[in-house]
Amino acid sequence: MAKTSAADAAAVKKLKGDLSAGTLGRLYIFHGEEAYLRDFYLGQMKKKLLSAGMEAFNLHTFQAKECDPKALGQVIDCLPMMSQRTMVVVYDYDLFKAPADHREALAALFADLPEYVCLVFVYDLIEYKADARTKLAAAIKAHGAVVKFSRQEQGDLVDWIRRRFRALDHDIDSELARYLIFLCGDLMTGLISEIGKIGAYARHRAVTRADIDAVATPQLDAVVFQLTDAIAAGDFDKASSVLADLLHMGEPPIKLLSVLGRQLRQLYSARLAMEERKGTGYLVELWGMRSAYPAQKLMDAARRFDRSWCRYAVLEAARTDLAMKSQVGADGEELLIDLILKLANRPPKTGIA
Secondary structure, three states: OOOOOHHHHHHHHHHHHHHHHOOOOOEEEEEOOOHHHHHHHHHHHHHHHOOOOOHHHHEEEEEHHHOOHHHHHHHHOOOOOOOOOEEEEEEOOOHHHOOHHHHHHHHHHHHOOOOOEEEEEEOOOOOOOOOOOOHHHHHHHHHOEEEEOOOOOHHHHHHHHHHHHHHOOOEOOHHHHHHHHHHHOOOHHHHHHHHHHHHHHOOOOEOOHHHHHHHOOOOHHHHHHHHHHHHHOOOHHHHHHHHHHHHHOOOOHHHHHHHHHHHHHHHHHHHHHHHOOOOHHHHHHHHOOOOOHHHHHHHHHHOOOOHHHHHHHHHHHHHHHHHHHHOOOOOHHHHHHHHHHHHHOOOOOOOOO
16 A cells, blocks of 8 residues: 655654744755645745735745746845745746756755745646755755655545535545545545535535535546446446446547456456455555555455456456557447447356355
């Protein structure tokens, strides 16, 4: 299971502590895929450092194309106006791909930042990749902090979802919160809008699965899971409807097939794991899942599929993939529909392990 590293967790914890104590440093690198947390802490820093009403004078922002050591040096030299500190935020400037002379100048700049400055490099659209061999990396290590905002562990995410619903005068139980994560993904950035939609739609204080299903936008993997569920139930009309929804999502058929093929391989592995008396932990480790919830969903689904059907489905998906990639002028949608027809016309035999 992918987990936040101890170093990453320590960096976020220290940032929280410095915010509470009013001891924020002079240099930060913010990166990581959880943009919601990154933007939240950036906002908290602005509130802590900048006097209300004076942000226009004490907050300086740069996009990558506007940034160079000279421009940075000029705003860093600007004393704060009616405030203790100034804040400089630079977006998507790749420090380690800057020209060599710029990297040298930046290293010197970082080593001599005045106490009143807080300089933050935010990596949003690009990935942060440091080169530990450089003077620039040494300067960042000596004078700054690198904070990675990673995806949250499921337990923390469930607690956060429940708090967000309470703020909207709704309650959601932990099992439904895990279902929401399975359906919509585990990034807070995406979940916050889904929570808002569900909260506005739900008529009662307690959120139900029907509320979630009515308005939440599922991620691709979750829709494909619905497709295999419909096939297992022998409901070809539902399977056809889900496939139509998938095609209307605008994703290329080859991508849809890739996700479906992976889902079928996972299902096969769950069926084999069940027969070998292996639990969800085995699937979590095998597929690098972040929590046991999707593994349990696979185990539950695998009870409705026999081993021969799973093997047949994986082989047919592989044959369809080969046809899409090798046949000149192949119609991807037609091949995908043909695959679903083959799977639906060979109903699985339920096998309880």
